[in-house]
Structures are given as C-alpha cells and as structure tokens.
Amino acid sequence: MKNLSESKKLADFKVGVDNVIFSLDIRQNRLLVLLIKRTEKPFENYWSLPGTLVREGESLEASAERILAEKILVNNLYLEQLYTFGGPHRDPREDPTSYGDRYLSVSYFALVRFEDSGLIIRDLNQTAWHELQNLPALAFDHQEILNYGYRRLRNKLEYSPIAFDVLPEVFTLADLFQLYTIVFGENFSDYSNFRSRLLKLGFLKDTGLKITKGAGRPASLYQFDAKAFAPFKDKPLVFI
Amino acid sequence: MKNLSESKKLADFKVGVDNVIFSLDIRQNRLLVLLIKRTEKPFENYWSLPGTLVREGESLEASAERILAEKILVNNLYLEQLYTFGGPHRDPREDPTSYGDRYLSVSYFALVRFEDSGLIIRDLNQTAWHELQNLPALAFDHQEILNYGYRRLRNKLEYSPIAFDVLPEVFTLADLFQLYTIVFGENFSDYSNFRSRLLKLGFLKDTGLKITKGAGRPASLYQFDAKAFAPFKDKPLVFI
DNA sequence: ACAAAAGTGTTTTTTATACACCCATGC
DNA sequence: GCATGGGTGTATAAAAAACACTTTTGT
Numbered sequence: 001m002k003n004l005s006e007s008k009k010l011a012d013f014k015v016g017v018d019n020v021i022f023s024l025d026i027r028q029n030r031l032l033v034l035l036i037k038r039t040e041k042p043f044e045n046y047w048s049l050p051g052t053l054v055r056e057g058e059s060l061e062a063s064a065e066r067i068l069a070e071k072i073l074v075n076n077l078y079l080e081q082l083y084t085f086g087g088p089h090r091d092p093r094e095d096p097t098s099y100g101d102r103y104l105s106v107s108y109f110a111l112v113r114f115e116d117s118g119l120i121i122r123d124l125n126q127t128a129w130h131e132l133q134n135l136p137a138l139a140f141d142h143q144e145i146l147n148y149g150y151r152r153l154r155n156k157l158e159y160s161p162i163a164f165d166v167l168p169e170v171f172t173l174a175d176l177f178q179l180y181t182i183v184f185g186e187n188f189s190d191y192s193n194f195r196s197r198l199l200k201l202g203f204l205k206d207t208g209l210k211i212t213k214g215a216g217r218p219a220s221l222y223q224f225d226a227k228a229f230a231p232f233k234d235k236p237l238v239f240i
Numbered sequence: 241m242k243n244l245s246e247s248k249k250l251a252d253f254k255v256g257v258d259n260v261i262f263s264l265d266i267r268q269n270r271l272l273v274l275l276i277k278r279t280e281k282p283f284e285n286y287w288s289l290p291g292t293l294v295r296e297g298e299s300l301e302a303s304a305e306r307i308l309a310e311k312i313l314v315n316n317l318y319l320e321q322l323y324t325f326g327g328p329h330r331d332p333r334e335d336p337t338s339y340g341d342r343y344l345s346v347s348y349f350a351l352v353r354f355e356d357s358g359l360i361i362r363d364l365n366q367t368a369w370h371e372l373q374n375l376p377a378l379a380f381d382h383q384e385i386l387n388y389g390y391r392r393l394r395n396k397l398e399y400s401p402i403a404f405d406v407l408p409e410v411f412t413l414a415d416l417f418q419l420y421t422i423v424f425g426e427n428f429s430d431y432s433n434f435r436s437r438l439l440k441l442g443f444l445k446d447t448g449l450k451i452t453k454g455a456g457r458p459a460s461l462y463q464f465d466a467k468a469f470a471p472f473k474d475k476p477l478v479f480i
Numbered sequence: 481a482c483a484a485a486a487g488t489g490t491t492t493t494t495t496a497t498a499c500a501c502c503c504a505t506g507c
Numbered sequence: 508g509c510a511t512g513g514g515t516g517t518a519t520a521a522a523a524a525a526c527a528c529t530t531t532t533g534t
Contacts, residue, residue, distance in 0.1 A: 008295045015253045015326070015344060054342075055248045059327040084324040084346050086255065087299040102294075104255060104344075106324050158476075174486075193524065195487075216485025217531035236398075237476055414513075433497065435514075456512030457504040 011102045013086075017063040018051035018107045018142065020082060020149030021072075023114040023129060024166060026178050032114070032129040033146065034071060035138075039126070042092045043139030047130070049146065051105070064108035071127055074117040078156075078165040082107040083148050090141050109149045111156075113166045157183055158240050161203075164224035170207055172219035173198070180239070189240060201238065203228040251328075251342045257303040258291035258347045258382065260322060260389030261312075263354040263369060264406060266418050272354070272369040273386065274311060275378075279366070282332045283379030287370070289386065291345070304348035311367055314357040318396075318405040322347040323388050330381050349389045351396075353406045397423055398480050401443075404464035410447055412459035413438070420479070429480060441478065443468040 021034040035047040050071050054063045064079060086104035093103065119127055130136070138146065156162050163179055173195055181188060198204055205225045210218040232238045261274040275287040290311050294303045304319060326344040333343065359367055370376070378386065396402050403419055413435055421428060438444055445465045450458035472478045 011255070011294050011296045011298065013253045013255045013294075013344075015251070015255070015342075054251050054253075054326070056251045057328050058251065060324065061327075081323065083321060084300065086294070086346065087301075088297050102255075104253075106326065172486090190524065190526080192487075192489090192526085196489095197523085212532070213485080215483070215533045217487075219486060412513085430497070430499085432499085432514075432516090436516090437496090452505070453512080455506045455510070457514075459513060 013102050013104045015104050016053045018049045018105045019067050021110045023112050025114045031132045035130050037126045046139035047136045048139035049142045072117045074112045076113040078111045078162040082109040107145045109152050170221040253342050253344045255344050256293045258289045258345045259307050261350045263352050265354045271372045275370050277366045286379035287376045288379040289382045312357045314352045316353040318351045318402040322349040347385045349392050351406050410461040
C-alpha cells in the first residue's frame with residue numbers, strides 16, 4: 001500500500017465476508033453446503049452463501065465467525081480464509097456507469113460437525129443444508145466461490161488433519177474412511193490399506209473402547225493424538 | 241454478502257494490493273524479493289512491499305499487474321493471489337479511537353525471470369532487489385505477508401510447473417536443479433535421481449541443442465512441454 | 481449356521497535412495 | 508592427460524496396491 005499522487009480515481013469498497021460452510025453427514029453419505037435464500041433484490045429468492053458486511057473494529061475472521069454463529073449452533077469446526085473476489089461488476093448493485101461502490105468479498109472456508117450443528121431457524125426455509133451434488137442456481141458469483149471452496153476442501157483433507165476437527169472425540173476407522181470416501185468418491189483407496197497406513201503413522205490412539213453397530217464385529221474406537229501428529233505437519237500426503 | 245438491518249456500524253475500507261515479488265538469480269545463487277523504500281510517514285525510510293490502492297474499474301489482479309509494470313520491465317512471470325490481510329489496527333494511519341478508515345490489503349505473489357526483469361529506476365535507491373537471507377526491517381505487517389509468500393513459493397514449486405514460467409525457453413537440467421536448490425537448500429535431492437525422475441515423466445523435451453559452459457561436457461537443452469504436463473496437474477509431488 | 485462388519489497378513493509392483501561409474505569438453 | 512561438469516546404470520530399501528483370509532458379533 002502506498003500513498004498516492006496518481007491522477008486516476010480510486011475505487012470505493014464495501015467489504016463483505018462470504019462463507020463456504022461444508023458439513024459431512026457420514027450416516028447418510030452426504031456432503032452438504034449451507035445456503036441462505038435471499039429475500040431482497042438483487043437475486044431475490046436465489047440461494048446464496050451466507051455472508052455479512054464487516055463491522056467497525058471487527059477482523060475479517062471474526063466476521064466469518066459471526067456469520068457462522070448467526071446461522072448454526074456449532075462447537076466443532078475448522079475455519080480458514082479462502083480467496084478474495086473483488087473485480088468490478090461482480091455485484092449488479094454497482095452502477096456500471098457512475099463507478100459507485102465496489103463490492104469486495106473475502107471468502108472463508110469452514111467445515112463443521114454435522115451432528116453438532118443445529119440450524120438457527122430464524123426464518124423458515126431460508127437457511128438450509130444442500131447436497132453438493134444437487135445445488136440450485138446461486139446468486140452473484142457464489143457458484144465460483146463455492147467451486148473454489150470445494151477444491152480447498154479436498155486439498156485440506158489430503159494434507160491436514162481437519163477431519164478430526166469434525167469427527168467425534170472418538171471414532172472408528174470405518175467412520176474416518178467413510179468421511180474420505182464421501183469427498184473423494186468410491187474406491188479412493190482400499191480400506192485395508194487405508195487402515196494399516198494410518199495406524200502405522202501412529203497418531204491414532206486406540207482407546208480400548210469398542211462400539212457395535214448392528215451385526216458384525218464391534219469396532220475399536222480411536223482418538224486423534226495431535227502431539228503425535230506434529231512431525232507430519234508440512235509433510236505431503238499423509239492421509240491418502 | 242447481504243443487505244443489513246443490523247444495528248452495529250460498518251467499517252469503511254481502503255483496499256490496496258501488495259505484491260510479494262520473488263526472483264531467482266540462478267547465476268549467483270540468490271533468492272530475491274523486490275522492496276520499495278518508503279518516502280512518507282508512517283514508516284518513513286522503511287522498506288516495504290510494492291503496493292498500490294485499487295482504482296475505479298480496475299480488478300484486483302490488474303492492480304497487481306500495474307504494480308509490477310511500474311517497477312520492473314518484465315515479460316515472463318507467474319502471478320497469483322496470496323492472502324487478504326484486513327484486521328483492524330494493521331496500519332497506524334487508522335485512528336484507533338474514532339474508527340476511521342480501515343486499510344485492507346489483498347496480497348499477490350509473483351515470480352519473475354531475473355535476467356529479464358530490469359528495474360525501472362524512477363528514484364534511485366528506492367527500488368531494489370533484496371536477498372531473502374538478509375532483509376531489513378519492513379514497514380507495516382509486510383514481514384508477515386512476505387513469510388506467507390515464501391511458504392507459497394515453496395508449495396508452488398513442489399506442485400506446479402511455475403519454474404518454467406521463469407526459466408528461459410530452453411534450459412539445462414542443471415539450471416532447473418539449481419533453481420530448486422536455491423529455494424529448498426543444498427541436498428534437497430540427489431541430482432542424478434532428480435534427472436531421471438523428471439525425464440521419465442516425459443514433459444521435458446530434449447531440443448537436441450547443446451550448450452557449453454566453460455570446461456566439462458556440453459549440457460543438453462530442454463524445453464517444457466505444457467501439453468505433456470497436463471496429466472500431472474493436480475497430482476502431488478511431481479517435482480521433488 | 482451364516483451374514484455382516486472389523487481387522488490381519490501376504491504377495492506383487494512400483495518408487496525412492498544411494499551410489500558407482502562412464503562421457504565429452506577445455507586447458 | 509586430467510580436471511570439470513554432464514549423463515547413465517545398478518543394487519537396495521521402502522512404499523503402494525491388490526487381494527485373500529481370519530475374527531467377532533447379531534440374528
């Protein structure tokens with residue numbers, strides 16, 4: 001940033017934050033995104049990413065957290081900045097002739113625990129989880145932002161332990177495998193190889209507890225050990 | 241983004257773009273960053289990342305390109321968005337009591353070809369390449385932005401063919417190896433394994449030409465074949 | 481007893497790592 | 508002819524991939 005003695009006029013910005021909030025419903029095999037139905041023009045009645053304008057004294061991340069807190073009751077989540085979309089003419093409210101305000105959107109990516117994230121239904125049918133496979137047309141350039149978020153989701157799952165931010169405290173290896181399968185598709189990996197690879201790495205601690213789900217042998221419950229994971233930070237491809 | 245009927249006041253933003261511009265000087269084994277000496281308060285006489293405020297009708301990326309064009313004459317480069325820094329109080333010009341304008345900085349990451357990037361010296365000693373190993377104190381939060389850019393540089397080099405945006409049209413495998421060595425340090429890999437791995441992948445085309453540098457056997461000149469690289473997009477760890 | 485789900489082991493193929501060695505040139 | 512940098516090959520270790528098989532439960 002620098003002070004300017006330039007001739008050309010500077011753009012005036014309204015800065016907003018838009019969230020791509022994913023949730024993995026392991027029981028029902030669904031990857032979900034949280035969408036809000038718009039009640040005003042432009043794009044009235046279109047679905048959109050939940051967003052807000054940034055307030056005085058509020059950091060961008062605090063703004064993203066506020067959006068989450070207003071829409072869902074969630075305790076366990078992963079949140080990080082995604083990308084900033086700020087080209088001219090991305091919002092029809094900008095007057096194309098008079099060069100009025102520009103709308104800049106800093107997008108954030110979030111992954112929340114599904115079982116643990118009750119919707120705050122202020123207005124019925126206005127806030128809803130949508131399956132990624134079956135999305136309505138989105139307002140503004142939100143589909144582009146969402147695509148960006150989906151790419152980030154897959155990258156993060158490959159390289160970072162964000163799955164454990166969103167799984168219960170204890171979980172079975174089948175749960176973990178299931179989570180990865182939802183995002184990366186069937187046969188993204190052989191289950192038994194997935195097992196032995198992860199267990200050999202040593203950051204999944206067997207709690208000794210077992211859980212029985214209907215028929216079949218009871219599954220061991222594991223716990224993520226953040227300390228034991230530390231050496232794998234910045235190392236490529238631990239999970240897949 | 242949504243229209244608001246909220247009680248709290250919104251922040252007003254000035255939006256700037258700051259560039260982390262890297263250059264790899266293979267001949268002299270140096271990784272360089274372009275810095276600008278500030279001539280005004282605050283942080284007068286501190287070095288800073290080159291930046292600008294966004295103009296009317298100008299996209300963020302166009303803004304980043306304009307910074308580059310104003311500082312250096314360069315034809316070959318890689319450019320992408322890095323991160324957005326927008327918390328309150330990151331610029332001392334913000335009045336902490338009155339909640340005046342906030343300074344939001346969208347940072348961009350660039351890698352340029354060193355031999356090909358003459359500095360536009362408008363004001364002597366105000367624009368200069370600095371060795372990453374030996375940096376002065378930077379203005380604002382620019383050291384943090386730079387750290388972010390350095391991380392991105394290493395990531396990109398590992399996973400993407402950005403080295404070829406910045407190498408000459410034809411180059412030797414020693415040049416390529418040298419480039420990676422500057423960023424990842426001595427013995428980041430065995431040279432002969434690096435050779436055979438990359439050649440086996442098949443996206444480096446032998447031009448048949450040779451080059452002699454002083455004593456020793458002449459080296460083959462290779463060319464990057466973008467089409468042959470396509471299958472490796474999104475595949476992890478092609479280069480290291 | 482048998483289906484279902486969890487968990488183990490084995491075999492084969494591929495890739496990584498560490499070197500030793502040969503080749504072509506300038507001086 | 509020998510130092511210098513370029514280039515090839517090989518032997519070993521490690522990891523990935525495929526898949527057969529055993530264990531423990533509910534019904």
